[in-house]
């Protein structure tokens with residue numbers, strides 16, 4: 381059977397690389413960067429609304445291209461001591477405070493535990509309602525270790541490992557990550573749908 385083509389609407393090359401590694405055998409993942417408004421609120425609602433805007437824009441910009449769906453994905457880093465913050469605002473916290481600041485925020489707390497959350501929405505066309513899939517990986521926040529090539533990877537130590545996301549090899553990260561756990565659900569959903 382021919383691989384389905386889905387458009388991953390993202391401006392983040394690292395995210396795209398990981399998604400292609402995770403889904404590449406099953407899906408043909410192409411990317412398209414669309415400047416979408418930054419919404420606020422609960423992660424599922426942010427993701428659904430972003431997906432609805434994205435699919436409309438993709439249908440306009442890529443009309444004539446045969447695509448089987450559109451994906452958007454948001455990543456949160458949630459500190460348990462802070463009731464889940466910075467959460468979806470991690471991009472701005474990382475940008476303004478760096479790895480050091482992201483550690484210092486927890487200085488007054490014993491609890492350094494956190495979870496990485498991937499909120500993924502998939503929709504076939506603008507006539508449909510997006511399906512949302514959540515993938516979570518628990519761990520803790522540590523002083524930065526490993527290559528500084530992707531976001532907050534150097535300060536996230538996943539539970540059960542003595543290496544940060546940045547220190548783990550890509551295959552290992554992609555077999556336990558929040559992103560893997562969300563995309564795994566999307567792949568099962570698509571597989572079930574195909575056999576209907």
Ligand SMILES: O=c1[nH]c(=O)c2ncn([C@@H]3O[C@H](COP(=O)(O)OP(=O)(O)OP(=O)(O)O)[C@@H](O)[C@H]3O)c2[nH]1
Pocket residue numbers: 389390391392395453454455456470471472474530531532533534545559
């Ligand atoms: O260490 C990391 N390991 C990861 O696995 C990971 N996934 C995302 N991020 C970073 O966390 C923020 C989320 O923001 P985000 O989801 O809105 O992404 P983005 O705005 O860069 O892309 P997109 O919204 O165009 O897809 C951004 O700073 C991303 O660089 C990660 N950092």
Ligand SMILES: [Mg+2]
Pocket residue numbers: none
């Ligand atoms: Mg973003």
